[in-house]
Amino acid sequence: MKLTFIPFKFNISNNKKNLEHNTQNSYVSNNIERNNISSYNNTEFNGLSNNYFKAKNYLAEAKKDFDDVNNIEIYDLDLNKLDGIQEGIKVFKGLNMKEIAFIGSTINEVAINRGCHNICSHCYAGANPPIREDNKHINKMSWNDFKTLTDGFKELNNRLGFPITRDTMDDDPYMTSFHDADCIDIKLKNNEGNEHDFIDIALRLNDAFGKPQIFDTAGWSPNDKKAQARAEKYAEYYSDPEHFDEISDFNVSINPYHALHTREVMLKKDGNIEKAEKFRDLYTTRMANVLFTFTPLLDNPKFNFIARAADNSSKGTEGFKEEDLRNIYDEIFNKLEKRYQDDFNGEQNIIADKQEIKQNIYSYKRLLGHVNTNPSISERLNKIYSPDNSEVKKTDIIIAKSRENVMSAKNIHNILNGETIKLNAYETAHPNYAGLIDSNGKYYITNYYTTYPTELQLNFENKDKQTAPIHPYLNEDLPIKKTLINSL
Ligand code: SF4
Numbered sequence: 001m002k003l004t005f006i007p008f009k010f011n012i013s014n015n016k017k018n019l020e021h022n023t024q025n026s027y028v029s030n031n032i033e034r035n036n037i038s039s040y041n042n043t044e045f046n047g048l049s050n051n052y053f054k055a056k057n058y059l060a061e062a063k064k065d066f067d068d069v070n071n072i073e074i075y076d077l078d079l080n081k082l083d084g085i086q087e088g089i090k091v092f093k094g095l096n097m098k099e100i101a102f103i104g105s106t107i108n109e110v111a112i113n114r115g116c117h118n119i120c121s122h123c124y125a126g127a128n129p130p131i132r133e134d135n136k137h138i139n140k141m142s143w144n145d146f147k148t149l150t151d152g153f154k155e156l157n158n159r160l161g162f163p164i165t166r167d168t169m170d171d172d173p174y175m176t177s178f179h180d181a182d183c184i185d186i187k188l189k190n191n192e193g194n195e196h197d198f199i200d201i202a203l204r205l206n207d208a209f210g211k212p213q214i215f216d217t218a219g220w221s222p223n224d225k226k227a228q229a230r231a232e233k234y235a236e237y238y239s240d241p242e243h244f245d246e247i248s249d250f251n252v253s254i255n256p257y258h259a260l261h262t263r264e265v266m267l268k269k270d271g272n273i274e275k276a277e278k279f280r281d282l283y284t285t286r287m288a289n290v291l292f293t294f295t296p297l298l299d300n301p302k303f304n305f306i307a308r309a310a311d312n313s314s315k316g317t318e319g320f321k322e323e324d325l326r327n328i329y330d331e332i333f334n335k336l337e338k339r340y341q342d343d344f345n346g347e348q349n350i351i352a353d354k355q356e357i358k359q360n361i362y363s364y365k366r367l368l369g370h371v372n373t374n375p376s377i378s379e380r381l382n383k384i385y386s387p388d389n390s391e392v393k394k395t396d397i398i399i400a401k402s403r404e405n406v407m408s409a410k411n412i413h414n415i416l417n418g419e420t421i422k423l424n425a426y427e428t429a430h431p432n433y434a435g436l437i438d439s440n441g442k443y444y445i446t447n448y449y450t451t452y453p454t455e456l457q458l459n460f461e462n463k464d465k466q467t468a469p470i471h472p473y474l475n476e477d478l479p480i481k482k483t484l485i486n487s488l
């Protein structure tokens with residue numbers, strides 16, 4: 001899961017003639033051409049009404065006012081007059097164009113799979129292992145719903161002539177196929193029982209939303225043969241320059257907050273050194289295998305690391321500091337070197353020339369050089385850090401309260417209307433709000449500190465099924481109501 005910053009921009013201004021906009025987000029779906037993804041079978045045309053034709057005519061007329069249709073954004077149009085253009089598209093049944101535009105302009109995460117086995121202590125999404133599925137609960141999107149979603153957005157974009165997600169001011173557009181899941185686990189089975197993995201899902205999402213996806217993993221157990229096979233496939237696929245642009249980033253997370261290392265720290269605190277060392281060994285062996293497997297990706301400029309740890313001088317964070325992380329790195333690199341040497345002396349799957357061992361380790365050390373020492377303090381981490389560390393707790397409470405104020409329903413209204421509200425310096429610099437579609441189609445807005453339910457839900461076959469609670473800090477008392485969305 002990536003903690004990231006999304007400019008939440010409702011473009012109330014327009015881009016009509018004589019205004020300059022870049023054209024980087026023009027709606028060109030390379031993925032369709034390259035991968036020939038079939039689509040458009042989730043629309044219901046049982047006779048289109050006058051509303052549809054009125055909206056279509058309005059759109060055709062409105063486009064004449066623009067010098068370059070490649071610059072149109074959804075909020076440049078009169079959404080009342082455009083209402084009806086979505087008619088017959090199954091996923092939008094029950095939603096009007098203002099509500100669809102709200103989703104289209106804020107969507108950043110599609111929760112394909114819910115839940116994660118890594119249970120990192122710093123996980124802002126508070127991920128727990130997937131819940132058990134039964135006739136009332138789901139832990140992933142159904143294939144039908146995934147197709148309904150992607151087909152529906154593709155169809156709408158085609159009718160509009162531009163992606164509804166387009167933000168001409170966003171120079172680094174991306175989306176994620178997860179909220180609280182690790183990408184190595186993202187996969188869906190279709191109705192015939194065939195598995196669609198991350199590559200396929202990411203291509204379909206790119207195609208539907210016009211934005212490249214992020215791949216994030218905190219690793220997998222080397223004993224998990226299926227995950228290992230998927231990782232090797234991804235390493236081969238994304239090391240091919242032809243596929244570099246299909247993703248925005250390919251990130252590996254190495255940090256002291258992974259459950260295995262968190263367990264080590266807790267066991268050491270309890271004086272159980274022997275067991276603690278076993279957990280440390282499990283973690284460093286696991287991550288050495290991740291680096292070994294992903295070695296072909298070292299030539300991909302999108303290949304990156306997410307390294308977070310507490311500042312060395314912070315109190316009450318023993319075991320989670322940058323110096324602790326650097327010790328972990330040293331052990332991982334020693335194990336990685338051994339894996340490389342064994343490979344060179346054996347099958348030579350990764351290392352064909354002994355010189356590559358040094359070069360690869362040097363490249364990894366360079367990529368892992370920077371450590372972010374300002375990690376998010378999650379609900380979970382707050383309980384794990386030393387209980388007498390009042391400094392950490394106080395900071396967290398201040399941050400949470402400050403976010404609470406900013407994201408109150410009233411202030412959301414103000415933000416969306418472009419009114420000035422009193423933001424502190426951090427909030428001004430990081431206007432980071434994003435929308436997420438849960439596996440049952442429910443729509444949320446999160447600022448990564450507090451999450452707000454909306455009254456919007458996509459028309460999924462599993463819309464009545466329950467999922468695990470959304471974190472962080474779900475505030476059910478301040479839902480974003482349809483009346484607010486329709487007043488924008
Ligand atoms: S890998 Fe860690 S940070 Fe990412 S979703 Fe899983 S538990 Fe959260």
